[in-house]
Amino acid sequence: MENGCSQGYSSKKTVPEIFGSQVFNDDVMREKLPKDVYKSLRKTLDQGKDLDLNVANAVANAMKDWAVEKGATHYTHWFQPMTDFTAEKHDSFISPTTDGRVIMDFSGKELIKGEPDASSFPSGGLRATFEARGYTAWDPTSYAFIKDGSLYIPSIFCSYGGEVLDKKTPLLRSAEALNLQALRILRLFGDTSTTRVTPTVGAEQEYFLIDRKLYEKRKDLRFCGRTLFGAMPPKGQEMDDHYFGSIKPRVAAFMHDLDTELWKLGILSKTKHNEVAPAQHELAPIFASVNTATDHNQLTMEIMKNVAARHGLVCLLHEKPFEGVNGSGKHNNWSLTTDSGKNLLSPGKLPHENAQFLLFLAAVIKGVDEYPELLRASVASAGNDHRLGGNEAPPATISIFLGDELTGILDALETDTGYDSKDQSMMEIGVHVLPTFPKDTTDRNRTSPFAFTGNKFEFRMLGSQLSIACSNIMINTFIADELRQFADELEKADDFKKALNHLIKRTIKNHKRIIFNGDGYSQQWRDEATRRGLLSLSTTVDVMPLYIQQKNLDLFAKHHVYTNTEMLSRYEVILETYCKTLHIEAQTMIDMVQKEILPAVSSFTKTLADTILAKQSVGLSLACTAEHDILSSISAKLDESYQHLKKLEAILGDCKTPNEPILAEAEYYRSSVIPAMNTLRASVDTLETLIAKSSWPMPTYSELLFEI
Numbered sequence: 040m041e042n043g044c045s046q047g048y049s050s051k052k053t054v055p056e057i058f059g060s061q062v063f064n065d066d067v068m069r070e071k072l073p074k075d076v077y078k079s080l081r082k083t084l085d086q087g088k089d090l091d092l093n094v095a096n097a098v099a100n101a102m103k104d105w106a107v108e109k110g111a112t113h114y115t116h117w118f119q120p121m122t123d124f125t126a127e128k129h130d131s132f133i134s135p136t137t138d139g140r141v142i143m144d145f146s147g148k149e150l151i152k153g154e155p156d157a158s159s160f161p162s163g164g165l166r167a168t169f170e171a172r173g174y175t176a177w178d179p180t181s182y183a184f185i186k187d188g189s190l191y192i193p194s195i196f197c198s199y200g201g202e203v204l205d206k207k208t209p210l211l212r213s214a215e216a217l218n219l220q221a222l223r224i225l226r227l228f229g230d231t232s233t234t235r236v237t238p239t240v241g242a243e244q245e246y247f248l249i250d251r252k253l254y255e256k257r258k259d260l261r262f263c264g265r266t267l268f269g270a271m272p273p274k275g276q277e278m279d280d281h282y283f284g285s286i287k288p289r290v291a292a293f294m295h296d297l298d299t300e301l302w303k304l305g306i307l308s309k310t311k312h313n314e315v316a317p318a319q320h321e322l323a324p325i326f327a328s329v330n331t332a333t334d335h336n337q338l339t340m341e342i343m344k345n346v347a348a349r350h351g352l353v354c355l356l357h358e359k360p361f362e363g364v365n366g367s368g369k370h371n372n373w374s375l376t377t378d379s380g381k382n383l384l385s386p387g388k389l390p391h392e393n394a395q396f397l398l399f400l401a402a403v404i405k406g407v408d409e410y411p412e413l414l415r416a417s418v419a420s421a422g423n424d425h426r427l428g429g430n431e432a433p434p435a436t437i438s439i440f441l442g443d444e445l446t447g448i449l450d451a452l453e454t455d456t457g458y459d460s461k462d463q464s465m466m467e468i469g470v471h472v473l474p475t476f477p478k479d480t481t482d483r484n485r486t487s488p489f490a491f492t493g494n495k496f497e498f499r500m501l502g503s504q505l506s507i508a509c510s511n512i513m514i515n516t517f518i519a520d521e522l523r524q525f526a527d528e529l530e531k532a533d534d535f536k537k538a539l540n541h542l543i544k545r546t547i548k549n550h551k552r553i554i555f556n557g558d559g560y561s562q563q564w565r566d567e568a569t570r571r572g573l574l575s576l577s578t579t580v581d582v583m584p585l586y587i588q589q590k591n592l593d594l595f596a597k598h599h600v601y602t603n604t605e606m607l608s609r610y611e612v613i614l615e616t617y618c619k620t621l622h623i624e625a626q627t628m629i630d631m632v633q634k635e636i637l638p639a640v641s642s643f644t645k646t647l648a649d650t651i652l653a654k655q656s657v658g659l660s661l662a663c664t665a666e667h668d669i670l671s672s673i674s675a676k677l678d679e680s681y682q683h684l685k686k687l688e689a690i691l692g693d694c695k696t697p698n699e700p701i702l703a704e705a706e707y708y709r710s711s712v713i714p715a716m717n718t719l720r721a722s723v724d725t726l727e728t729l730i731a732k733s734s735w736p737m738p739t740y741s742e743l744l745f746e747i
Contacts, residue, residue: 054302057299057303058302058305059302059303060303061109061304062183062185062303062305063105063106063183063184063190064182064305065182068080071101071104071105072097072101076097076098079091079094080098080179083179084180086234090151090179092147092148092151095147095148096146098150099145099150102145103132103143103145106132107132107143109185110185110188111132111188111189111190112133112188112189113132113189113190114129114132114145114149114190114191114192115130115189116128116175116176116192117191117193117194118175118194118195118196119196119206119333119506120206121205121206121609122616123504123506125337125341126196128153130149132144151177152174152175152176152177153174153175153176153192173197173204174196174197175196176194176197177193178193178194178207178211180211180330180331181193181330181331181334182331193334194207195208195211196208202602202605203601203605206333206506207330207334207508209508209600209605210329210333210508210511210515212598212599213511213512213515213598214237214238214328216516216519216598216599216600217515217516217518217519217522218235218236220520221236221383221522222234223522223523223526223530224395224398224399224525224526224529227526227529227530227535228394228395232379233379233381235377235378236376237328237329238373238374238375238514238515239326239327239328239373239374239375239376240332240372241324241325241326241327241495242332242335242369242371243322243323243370244321244322244343244369244503245368245369245503246319246320246322246355246356246367247318247354247360247367248318248352248747249353249355249743249744249747250352250743250747251348251351251353252351253743257738258627258630258631258737259627259628260353262627263624263627264504265355265357265359265361265422265624266362266740267628267631268628268631268636268720268724268737269362269724269739270725270739271362272739272741274745275317275364276315276364276365281313281314281317281319282313282315283312283313286311287747289352289747290747292350293347293350293352294320296349296350297322297346298311300342300346301338304335305335306324306335307324307325307326307327307335308323308339310322311323314367315364316744317364317745318747319364322339324336324339326372326374326376329373329511329515333506333507333511336506337506344356356504357422357504358423358502358504358505361744366426366432366503367426367502368432368501368502368503369502369503370499370501371498371499371501371510372492372495372496372497373495373496373498374495382494383396384396384399384400384403384491384495385493385494397449397452398539398543400445400491401521401525401542401543401546402522403439403496404546404551405521405546405549406517406518406521407439407489408550408553409517410517410591411574411576412574412586412588412591413513413516413517413591414489414498414500415435415500415574416513416585416613417501417512418500418505418509418510419579420502420505420613420617420620421616421620421621422504423579424577424579426502427500427577428560428577432500433487433499433559434486434560434564434565434575435575435576435577436488436564436568436573436575437488437489437573438487438553438554438559438568439487439489439490439491439496439554440487440489440491441491442491442556443556449551449554452543452547453544453548455544485499486558487555488500498510512600516594516595519598525542529542552571552572553573578709579705580614580702580708583613583705586609586613587610591606592606614704614705615701617705617708618694618704621713621716622691622708622712624716625687628687628719628720629684629688629691631737632680632719633684635737636680636723636726636736637677637680638736639730640677640680640730640734643730643731644677646734647666647669647670647673648670650663651663651670669729673726673730676725676729680719680723683718683719684719686715686718686719687712687716687719690711690712690715691712691715693711694707694708727739
C-alpha cells in the first residue's frame with residue numbers, strides 16, 4: 040500500500056510517476072467524475088460558485104472509491120486551529136448493512152461538513168470551554184490527499200455560533216479581498232480578460248536535524264523544542280564551512296526520503312542544502328497559490344518530523360533551538376499572479392506594463408509603511424523573540440529593501456527627473472522617461488525584513504515553526520486596502536495618466552521612509568530608523584497592543600477578513616501562548632537544575648574533594664592546587680546557580696494574579712521571568728565548562744550539533 044509517509048522511493052518509478060500520486064487532483068477528478076459533475080465542480084473552484092449537494096455526493100463517492108483503491112480505510116477533515124499545528128479526527132468509511140456486514144460509504148454531507156469537538160482548541164474568549172460543538176467544512180480549493188491510510192480533506196473550522204476558529208478561513212477571505220481590489224486596478228489599465236488575481240507564495244523552510252538518542256536525553260528539547268542550557272563548543276558556525284557544504288550521508292538519506300514523500304503529496308519540493316549553523320538545513324518549494332502553499336507548508340513540517348524519526352533523527356523546528364548559532368526562519372516569498380500566469384510584481388517591457396508594476400509596487404510600499412505592526416504581530420512568539428535581530432535573522436524594525444536601481448527609479452519619479460542608466464534602453468511611462476527594469480539588477484539583502492527580489496517580496500521574519508497563514512493574511516489584507524484606495528482615486532480621474540503619475544509620486548514621497556537598502560544590523564540604521572519614526576518592536580509584548588488598535592480593527596472588518604471580536608480573540612490567543620510557553624520553559628529549567636544538574640555537579644565536587652583528601656592522607660597536600668582551585672570555582676558557581684534557581688522559583692510563583700489582564704501577565708513574563716531564566720542559564724552554562732564531560736548529565740552542544 041502506498042502511503043504519504045510509509046514507503047521509500049521505488050527505483051521502478053520516476054519522479055513524474057510518483058508526483059501527486061496520493062492527491063485527488065484535477066487529473067484524477069477529470070478521470071473519476073462524470074463530465075457534468077466535473078464541470079460544475081470546476082465552476083466552484085474557479086468562480087466561487089456554490090456547490091450543489093448532488094455534485095457533492097458524486098464527488099464524495101468518487102473520492103471514496105479512489106481512496107479505498109489506494110488502501111485508505113478512514114477519512115478526516117484536516118484543519119488549522121489557532122495554533123501553529125493542524126488537527127484531525129478520523130472516521131472510517133464503514134457503514135453497517137442489515138445482514139451484519141459492512142460497506143464502504145461516504146456521502147456528500149460527510150464530505151462537506153464534519154463535527155469535531157471544539158472545546159479544547161484555543162478561542163481567545165470567543166466561547167466558553169463547556170461549549171463543545173464546532174464544525175469543519177470542506178475547502179474544495181485545496182486538493183484532498185491520502186496519508187497514513189486516511190483520506191485527508193482540507194477544511195475550515197468554525198464554532199457552533201459561526202465564529203472563525205481557524206487560520207484557513209481568514210486566509211481565504213483575505214485572498215478574495217485582494218482579488219477584488221486587484222481586478223479593479225487591472226480594469227483601469229484596460230485588462231478585461233483577467234478574471235482572477237491570486238497571491239502566490241513560496242515558503243523556504245529552515246530546520247535542524249539531531250540524533251534521536253541525544254534528543255531523548257535532553258528534557259528541554261523534549262518539552263520545549265529548544266535547549267534551555269548549553270555552553271558553546273570550541274567551534275560554532277564561525278568558519279562558514281557548513282553553509283552549502285557537502286551533505287552528510289545520513290542527512291542526504293533523510294532528504295531523499297523527504298522529497299519522495301512530499302512529491303507523493305504534490306508538494307513542489309525543489310531545493311535542499313545545508314544552512315549556516317552546524318546541523319541546520321533548508322528546503323525550498325516552487326511557488327503555489329497562498330492557500331495551497333499554506334497547506335503544503337503545514338504538511339512539510341509534519342512530514343519532516345515523521346521522516347526524521349524513520350532515520351533515527353529528530354527535526355527541530357523551533358526558531359532558536361541553540362543559543363549562539365543561527366536560529367531557523369521561514370522565508371515567505373509573496374507575489375501576485377493573474378489567472379493567465381502574469382506576475383504583477385514583474386516589470387514589463389511596455390510603458391503601461393511598467394506603470395502598472397509601479398502602482399502595485401507603490402501599494403506594497405505604502406502598506407508596509409502604514410501597517411508594520413501587523414507584519415511584526417504575524418510573527419510574534421516567545422521563540423521568535425529570541426531569534427529576531429541576530430545571527431542573520433532580520434531586525435525587529437520593519438523596512439523594505441528595493442535595491443539601488445529600483446530606488447533610483449522611484450527617486451527619479453518623485454523629483455520629475457529622468458532616470459539615467461547607460462546600460463538600459465529608455466522608455467516612457469506617464470510623463471517620465473524610465474528604463475525597462477529587468478529582474479535581479481541588485482544584490483539580495485539578508486538583513487532586510489521585507490525585500491524585493493526581482494518579481495516578489497521576501498518576508499524573512501517568520502520563525503521556522505510558525506504557520507505562514509497569519510503573515511499572508513496581513514499582507515493580503517493591507518495590500519487589498521491600498522489598492523482599494525488607489526482604485527477609488529483613479530476611477531474618478533478625468534486624465535488617468537496624469538492622475539496615475541501624481542498618485543505614484545505622492546505615495547513615494549509620503550512613504551519612502553520605509554525603504555532602506557543598507558545593513559539592518561548596524562547601529563547607524565537603528566539610529567536612522569528612530570529618526571525616521573519607524574517602530575522597533577523587539578518583543579511580542581511590545582507589538583500586541585498595537586495589533587488591536589482601531590485602525591487595524593477597521594481594516595479587517597472593512598474587508599470582511601476578521602470581525603472585531605475575532606481580532607480580539609487572536610490577541611488573547613497569542614499572548615496566552617506566549618505566557619504558557621515561557622511558563623513551561625521556566626518550569627523545565629527548574630526541574631532540570633533540581634533533578635539533574637545540581638546532583639551531577641555535587642557528585643563531581645565530591646569526587647574532587649575525595650581526591651584532595653586522598654592526596655593529603657599520603658602527604659601530597661602541595662599537589663592539590665589544581666583540585667583546590669577547580670573545587671573552589673565549581674562550589675562558588677554551584678552556590679550561585681542555586682540562588683538563581685530559588686529566585687526563579689519565587690518569581691514564577693508570583694506570575695498569575697486572578698482576573699489580571701493577559702497583557703499584564705505577559706509583561707511580567709517578559710520583564711521578570713525571562714531575565715531570571717537568563718541569569719540562571721548563564722551560571723549553569725559556566726558550570727558545564729568546569730565539569731568533566733563524563734559527569735555532565737546531558738548531551739552537550741558539541742554532541743548535538745556535530746555528531747550526525
